Amino acid sequence: MTGFARVAGADSGSSWVWELRSVNGRGLDLRLRVPPGFDALEPRVRAATGGGVSRGSIQATLAVKHDERAGVTVDHALLRRLVAEAQALAAVLPDAPPLRLDAMMALPGVVRQATSDDAAPPEARLVAMEADFAQALTGLRVARAAEGARLAEIIGGLLDRLATLHAQTCVEAEQSPELQRTRLQEQLRKLLRDGDAVAPERLAQEVALLATRSDVTEEIDRLASHMAAARGLLAGGGAIGRQLDFLVQEFMREANTLCSKAGTPALTGLGLQIKGVIEQLREQVQNIE
Numbered sequence: 001m002t003g004f005a006r007v008a009g010a011d012s013g014s015s016w017v018w019e020l021r022s023v024n025g026r027g028l029d030l031r032l033r034v035p036p037g038f039d040a041l042e043p044r045v046r047a048a049t050g051g052g053v054s055r056g057s058i059q060a061t062l063a064v065k066h067d068e069r070a071g072v073t074v075d076h077a078l079l080r081r082l083v084a085e086a087q088a089l090a091a092v093l094p095d096a097p098p099l100r101l102d103a104m105m106a107l108p109g110v111v112r113q114a115t116s117d118d119a120a121p122p123e124a125r126l127v128a129m130e131a132d133f134a135q136a137l138t139g140l141r142v143a144r145a146a147e148g149a150r151l152a153e154i155i156g157g158l159l160d161r162l163a164t165l166h167a168q169t170c171v172e173a174e175q176s177p178e179l180q181r182t183r184l185q186e187q188l189r190k191l192l193r194d195g196d197a198v199a200p201e202r203l204a205q206e207v208a209l210l211a212t213r214s215d216v217t218e219e220i221d222r223l224a225s226h227m228a229a230a231r232g233l234l235a236g237g238g239a240i241g242r243q244l245d246f247l248v249q250e251f252m253r254e255a256n257t258l259c260s261k262a263g264t265p266a267l268t269g270l271g272l273q274i275k276g277v278i279e280q281l282r283e284q285v286q287n288i289e
Contacts, residue, residue, distance in 0.1 A: 002147060002287075005139030009132040011125055016064045018129075018136040022144060024287050025057035034062040037121060044130050052137050054239040055289040056144070060136075062129065079110050144289060152234050155244075155284050159227055162251075162277045166223055169258070169270045173216050216267070219258040223274075226250050241288035248285050251278045 005020045030049050034041055045060060086099050105111055230247050233240040255278055259271035 003140045003143035005136045005143060007132045007136040007139065009128055011128060014064055014066050014121075014125065016062060016129060016132070018133050019061045019063070020058060020136045020140045022053070022056045022058045022140060025055060026286070028053060028055055029057045031057070031059045032062075033060070035064050038062065038064070038126075038129075040121075040126055041129060041133075044126075045133050048130070048134055048137060052141055053144075053289070055241050058140070060133070062133075074105075074111055075109055079104060082107060082110070148288065151284055151287055155230075155281065155288075156234060158277055158281050158284070159230055162223075162227060162274065162281075165270055165274050165277065166220065166227065169216075169220055169223075169267065169274070172264065172267045172270060173220060175264075216258050216261050219254045219261070222254050223251065223258075226254070239289050241285065244285045244288060245282075248278060248282045251281065 002024065003020075003022045006017065008015065008017045010016070028050065030046055032042055032045055041062070049058060049060070082104055083099070086104070090096055090099065226247050230244060233243055233247075252275065255271055255275045259268055259275070262268040262271055
């Protein structure tokens with residue numbers, strides 16, 4: 001399911017913002033983006049995500065802004081190299097003015113504003129960031145739950161449509177043997193010469209064979225069972241996406257068998273309509289956690 005959440009936090013040296021976005025996915029996929037130096041957050045964030053979300057592709061981004069008034073830092077390695085270069089030049093140019101420290105410190109890169117990137121962030125900051133991530137994850141779950149409620153209404157409507165088609169299929173299946181008998185008699189009248197006739201017993205046998213081959217009672221019963229199971233999952237709530245996904249596969253299996261065994265055009269047409277509704281169900285179920 002899709003969703004978005006944003007949480008901001010700060011301490012005495014830095015401020016940060018968590019942004020979480022989720023889109024549909026068959027499994028759980030977390031894509032985490034954090035600034036350099038905050039890698040220690042990754043295992044904590046992944047563990048929290050796995051405990052709160054079971055399905056979907058989630059992108060989590062941490063943006064950090066440091067307090068530029070935190071002080072200055074000196075690049076001692078750069079300063080030593082510059083001093084060595086200056087001393088080497090002084091040996092070649094003895095008349096050059098003496099080395100001045102203030103001039104060396106004014107060179108680009110020697111002195112710069114200190115940030116949290118110069119050292120590992122303190123544990124207290126990581127803990128605060130982790131807490132804010134948990135808050136953002138809660139917000140994301142709320143957004144996903146709201147979408148889930150809307151999807152439940154859509155799926156419930158599709159199940160209602162499927163139930164209507166199922167009831168029509170039951171009626172048609174009951175009438176199918178008599179319709180096949182009438183059709184067989186009509187075909188025989190066209191094929192046989194005047195005066196020829198087929199024994200009623202033989203005709204009854206053929207109709208019985210046709211009815212057996214085209215009997216869809218089991219498929220109809222299993223469709224009803226699957227619909228009841230789907231409604232039970234919707235009523236129970238929770239992470240039901242995978243279970244519904246499996247049920248939709250079973251729906252389609254029964255619908256395919258029903259179409260292949262259908263003995264009348266009307267029954268075939270109902271089977272095709274059922275397959276259409278099941279395909280709509282399949283598309284919606286992909287969006288459910």
